[in-house]
Amino acid sequence: MRILFVGAGATGGYFGGRLLQHGRDVTFLVRERRAEQLARHGLVIHSRTGDVTLPAPPAVLARELHEPFDLIVLSCKAYGLEQAMEDFAPAVGSHTTILPLLNGMRHMDRLDTRFGADKVLAGQCSIAATLDDEGAIRHLNTMQNLVFGERDGRKSERMQAITKVMLDAGFDAHASDDALQAMWNKWVFLASLAGITCLMRASVADIMAAPGGAEATLALLEDCRATAERAGHAPSDAALGHARGLLTDAQSSLTASMLRDLQQGHPIEADHVIGDMLARSGHALGDGSMLAVAYAHLKAYEAGRARRQTN
Ligand SMILES: NC(=O)C1=CN([C@@H]2O[C@H](COP(=O)(O)OP(=O)(O)OC[C@H]3O[C@@H](n4cnc5c(N)ncnc54)[C@H](OP(=O)(O)O)[C@@H]3O)[C@@H](O)[C@H]2O)C=CC1
């Protein structure tokens, strides 16, 4: 199975790198700067689950992409989605399947509109990873979980083929008959984690140590849970309990990747992860709900970032 990873960043580089390390046929769609980094240093993964350097991993630029791939794994940030779709379109043929790993849900509508819903699987990954200054991937703990499945839960032929490729490739791969719900569960958790760790500029443990920190966290989680329920995707008691446990663990150094991006002055997925949740929630902009406050805070960061860039 020929696999194209769109992006060799923190998530794409990690999962694509592990697949490559285990002998799968992986190519990365990259841009010039990343292509140069990969050619110079190779694809480097630092992880407690095993370090690896893959010299000169197969990589193409958009202008070199002329033939269809069997599987396209989409691992760009949400704000890069429109350009990415444009760039990987030549790799989408009549038998191509697209597996998106982005957090949130809004990208599903964009992919459906552009390529047709029959091509797009549900997918999500749980990992804490980041790129360092040299472009090496730093896996920050041992979580490395990738969930994928047909949106209607079918055990299709393509799912069987993709499962075969994903299993035993150095990470936890789960073919799921409820992958769409898994995406919602992840979004409820992630939006709560991103919203609260960015608002507080703090890890879960530090938020739990603050007076009112747990209450603010749980209020945001409730806003997100209620939004999922409104959309017909209420997390099960077990999924919600799991999210609540992670978000209130007084020993946990966990932060969201959005906080890492924000602290480094990078663009963030404010509209995709929090704005879209707010838009589906029934809450209004500025109504004082935790979701509305978290969104206003992230948009203020974006405004400051834009102003600094023009000065
Ligand atoms: N990092 C994490 O721990 C986790 C992230 N996620 C989610 O996964 C998604 C990806 O995040 P993450 O991997 O962290 O992001 P990164 O910014 O680390 O990686 C994204 C990569 O996509 C590349 N890219 C974007 N557009 C294109 C394009 N048109 N052509 C080629 N390459 C492109 C970027 O390349 P370039 O360098 O050229 O800009 C970049 O290397 C997000 O939705 C995020 O929320 C989910 C779980 C955990």
Ligand SMILES: CC(C)(CO)C(=O)C(=O)O
């Ligand atoms: C919550 C987490 C760490 C899990 O993958 C994540 O998705 C993120 O930080 O963006």
